[in-house]
Amino acid sequence: MMAHVLRRALRSLWENLSLNLVATAVISAATLLAGVYLAVMVNLTGVVDSWDRDVHISAYFFSDVPVDRRFAVKDELGARPEVAEVHYVSEQEAAAWLVDKVQDVEPVLAELGPEVLPSSLEITMADEANGPAQIAAFIDTIDYAEFEVIDYGQEWVQRFNTFLALLQVMGVVLGSLIFTAAVFLVGNTMHLVVYARKQELETMKLVGATWTFISLPFLLEGALQGLVGSGVALLGVYGLHRLLVFQLQDALQLAIGGEALSFLSWPACTGLLSAGVFLGVVGCLVSVHRFWRAAP
Amino acid sequence: MIRLYHVHKRYGDHEALVDVSVQVSKGEFAYVTGPSGAGKSTLLKLLYGAERPTSGKLLVGGVDASKLNQRQLPFLRRNIGVVFQDFKLIENRTVEDNVGLALEVLGTERGDIQRRVRAVLNVVGLKGKEGRLPLELSGGEQQRVAVARAIVNDPAVLLADEPTGNLDGAMAIEVMEILMAVNLRGTTVLVATHDAGLMERFPHRGLRFEGGRLVRS
Numbered sequence: 001m002m003a004h005v006l007r008r009a010l011r012s013l014w015e016n017l018s019l020n021l022v023a024t025a026v027i028s029a030a031t032l033l034a035g036v037y038l039a040v041m042v043n044l045t046g047v048v049d050s051w052d053r054d055v056h057i058s059a060y061f062f063s064d065v066p067v068d069r070r071f072a073v074k075d076e077l078g079a080r081p082e083v084a085e086v087h088y089v090s091e092q093e094a095a096a097w098l099v100d101k102v103q104d105v106e107p108v109l110a111e112l113g114p115e116v117l118p119s120s121l122e123i124t125m126a127d128e129a130n131g132p133a134q135i136a137a138f139i140d141t142i143d144y145a146e147f148e149v150i151d152y153g154q155e156w157v158q159r160f161n162t163f164l165a166l167l168q169v170m171g172v173v174l175g176s177l178i179f180t181a182a183v184f185l186v187g188n189t190m191h192l193v194v195y196a197r198k199q200e201l202e203t204m205k206l207v208g209a210t211w212t213f214i215s216l217p218f219l220l221e222g223a224l225q226g227l228v229g230s231g232v233a234l235l236g237v238y239g240l241h242r243l244l245v246f247q248l249q250d251a252l253q254l255a256i257g258g259e260a261l262s263f264l265s266w267p268a269c270t271g272l273l274s275a276g277v278f279l280g281v282v283g284c285l286v287s288v289h290r291f292w293r294a295a296p
Numbered sequence: 297m298i299r300l301y302h303v304h305k306r307y308g309d310h311e312a313l314v315d316v317s318v319q320v321s322k323g324e325f326a327y328v329t330g331p332s333g334a335g336k337s338t339l340l341k342l343l344y345g346a347e348r349p350t351s352g353k354l355l356v357g358g359v360d361a362s363k364l365n366q367r368q369l370p371f372l373r374r375n376i377g378v379v380f381q382d383f384k385l386i387e388n389r390t391v392e393d394n395v396g397l398a399l400e401v402l403g404t405e406r407g408d409i410q411r412r413v414r415a416v417l418n419v420v421g422l423k424g425k426e427g428r429l430p431l432e433l434s435g436g437e438q439q440r441v442a443v444a445r446a447i448v449n450d451p452a453v454l455l456a457d458e459p460t461g462n463l464d465g466a467m468a469i470e471v472m473e474i475l476m477a478v479n480l481r482g483t484t485v486l487v488a489t490h491d492a493g494l495m496e497r498f499p500h501r502g503l504r505f506e507g508g509r510l511v512r513s
């Protein structure tokens with residue numbers, strides 16, 4: 001029975017190769033879109049997480065504040081209960097950090113002089129004082145005249161999170177639309193495959209074939225389309241990923257802080273493959289079932 | 297083998313069959329006759345489950361064919377062979393594959409299929425044509441392939457809707473002779489036809505329909 005099903009599925013694939021390729025391409029396109037979207041989301045979420053993890057306040061000194069005064073301020077702030085840690089970054093350390101992060105910046109820095117970047121205090125908040133409102137309140141209390149600029153990423157992170165949430169909603173809405181469209185397209189393509197085999201299927205029904213017997217090869221055909229389609233799409237996403245990593249290496253290091261772009265996780269990959277298989281199977285079964293009910 | 301009780305079949309407001317009650321015994325050979333539009337094909341469609349009666353009851357080989365759902369239908373059909381005027385062969389499959397299909401759907405093993413298909417092709421006189429495609433055969437030969445497919449799984453009932461309608465004299469007689477041979481093996485055979493010449497040559501019981509009513513049986 002299984003050998004028979006396999007034989008018929010392969011024959012159907014072969015005899016309607018171009019239609020099967022169309023169905024496979026549709027699945028491939030749909031899962032490619034989903035894959036790119038997922039990869040973008042994974043990386044954007046990763047960026048936010050890495051920011052969130054070290055939300056810290058950078059307070060930049062005017063360059064004429066004497067060094068012992070800087071350490072005095074550091075100690076005062078370090079004594080505050082909301083503060084977990086204060087780290088002093090000298091002009092030299094700031095320059096070294098930049099040189100380390102950005103290739104080819106060294107000659108530029110040398111030109112501008114070693115003290116072009118200001119010294120600063122990097123203040124890390126205690127976990128219980130890490131909320132956006134608490135940070136804002138804290139900043140209001142540290143208006144030392146020694147600070148030129150006080151900078152913190154929280155507001156940014158907040159906005160970015162809102163943006164991500166929006167992107168997620170859009171992803172779900174667009175994703176469902178694309179998925180429905182794909183089922184429809186695959187269904188209609190498979191309808192042509194079924195139609196090409198109308199004579200054979202009708203005869204089979206006439207001589208007493210069961211629904212299982214008729215549909216199993218199509219199920220297999222759909223699963224194969226889905227697997228190949230989503231497999232190709234995954235390769236495509238991976239190719240894009242490599243290309244971006246290669247092209248954007250330097251910029252990324254600056255933005256994300258040294259971590260490379262991450263690719264889809266294994267669960268996401270298997271999820272995409274299963275979605276492709278599901279698409280193919282549903283598309284095929286829908287059209288065979290339509291035929292089965294209408295046939296005499 | 298075949299029993300109908302007060303069977304009605306309506307298409308919209310057109311009555312294709314009106315209050316038909318009749319019985320055909322096991323091993324019998326009967327014609328279904330009448331003018332065009334009398335309801336001959338409709339009767340056969342009810343018997344092989346392609347249509348359901350609007351009301352009434354019909355039994356085929358003990359199976360109630362009036363209330364079958366799509367899931368039960370295959371099991372009715374495995375006991376019924378059907379032959380059509382236009383043969384309904386699969387054009388891109390060989391004679392052997394066409395006939396074997398009726399066994400394939402039962403899950404019969406390949407070797408077994410081949411053996412039985414060859415045997416039945418012998419019965420219908422197509423020995424040596426196993427590898428041909430239908431369109432490489434004459435009309436009479438194609439119809440004999442269709443008969444072979446209908447009887448290869450030894451059904452209790454053989455239904456034929458104008459089996460000789462597309463064939464000229466000699467070929468029609470060949471096919472009729474094969475149907476009689478099938479009947480002699482114990483199969484109940486029902487042939488819808490309006491070929492008076494054939495019925496004269498091979499006299500059997502006739503169920504005559506007019507305007508959907510059974511007027512003589």
Ligand SMILES: Nc1ncnc2c1ncn2[C@@H]1O[C@H](COP(=O)(O)OP(=O)(O)OP(=O)(O)O)[C@@H](O)[C@H]1O
Nearest residue numbers: 307310311312330331332333334335336337338339
């Ligand atoms: N699917 C259908 N929908 C509507 N009317 C139908 C349908 N099938 C058959 N009829 C009508 O039912 C009547 C009986 O049709 P049927 O095909 O049984 O006639 P018949 O005796 O086989 O005729 P013929 O000798 O021309 O084959 C006809 O008037 C036909 O128009």
Ligand SMILES: [Mg+2]
Nearest residue numbers: 336337338457
């Ligand atoms: Mg008819």
